[in-house]
Amino acid sequence: MGFYQDHIVPSLISLAMRNRVLQPYRQRLAAQAEGRVLEIGVGSGLNLPFYSPRVAEVLGLDPQAKLLRMAGRQLSSVPLTLVGGSAESIPLGDACFDTVVTTWTLCTIPKVVCALGEMRRVLKPGGKLLFVEHGLAPEESVQRWQHRLNPLWRRFTGGCNLDRPLAMLIREAEFEITHLETGYMQGPRMMTFMYEGCARKG
Ligand SMILES: C[S@@+](CC[C@H](N)C(=O)[O-])C[C@H]1O[C@@H](n2cnc3c(N)ncnc32)[C@H](O)[C@@H]1O
Numbered sequence: 715m716g717f718y719q720d721h722i723v724p725s726l727i728s729l730a731m732r733n734r735v736l737q738p739y740r741q742r743l744a745a746q747a748e749g750r751v752l753e754i755g756v757g758s759g760l761n762l763p764f765y766s767p768r769v770a771e772v773l774g775l776d777p778q779a780k781l782l783r784m785a786g787r788q789l790s791s792v793p794l795t796l797v798g799g800s801a802e803s804i805p806l807g808d809a810c811f812d813t814v815v816t817t818w819t820l821c822t823i824p825k826v827v828c829a830l831g832e833m834r835r836v837l838k839p840g841g842k843l844l845f846v847e848h849g850l851a852p853e854e855s856v857q858r859w860q861h862r863l864n865p866l867w868r869r870f871t872g873g874c875n876l877d878r879p880l881a882m883l884i885r886e887a888e889f890e891i892t893h894l895e896t897g898y899m900q901g902p903r904m905m906t907f908m909y910e911g912c913a914r915k916g
Pocket of ligand 1: 727731754755759781801802816
C-alpha cells in the first residue's frame, strides 16, 4: 500500500490532471488570483504557469512529496514556495493570504469541512477563494450513479469523491459565493459536473 500511495497514485494523478481540456479552466481561474496566493493541493503545479503579475507570490501546499517535487520543476513567473502538509491543518498563520486557490482538490481532501474552515482562517477579511471542482450533479439519475460508484472510485483514485455537493459545502463554511458557473465538461456525466467560481470571506 505504501508504494502504491507514495508512487503510483501521484503518477496517475499527475497524468490525469495534464488533460488539455482542463487548461482553459486553469487559465480563467489563475487570471483572477492576486496578492499573496495559497494553492491548496498544488499537485504537480499545473496552474503555476498561468498566474499573472498581479500575484506577488504563491505558496503551494500538498501532502504528496512526489507531486511537490514535480511542482518545483514547473515554469512559474511568480515567486514560489512549496510546503508539505494537509489542508485540514494548514501550517500557516491567520489572515495572511489575499487568495486561496483549489482546483480538483476539494473532492479528495478527507475532512473537507475542516479544510474549508482552515482556508477561511488563513484568508484576510475580504479575501477570495477561487475554485474549480467536480462534484454532485443536479440530476437525480446521475446522482444515483455517483453515490453507487463512489466507494469503488475512491479506492482506485487516491480518495477522490464523485458526489460532494461543492457549492453547499463552501457556503456552509461561511463563505459568500460571489460567482458560480456549473455545467458538464466533456466525458462521462458522473465525473464531469464542474463547479467553477469565486467565494469571499466576509
Ligand atoms: C486531483 S489532484 C489535483 C492537483 C492540482 N490541484 C491540479 O489541479 O492539477 C488532487 C490533489 O489534492 C491533494 N490532496 C489530497 N489530500 C489533501 C489534503 N488533505 N490536503 C491538501 N491537499 C490534498 C493531492 O495530493 C493532489 O495533489
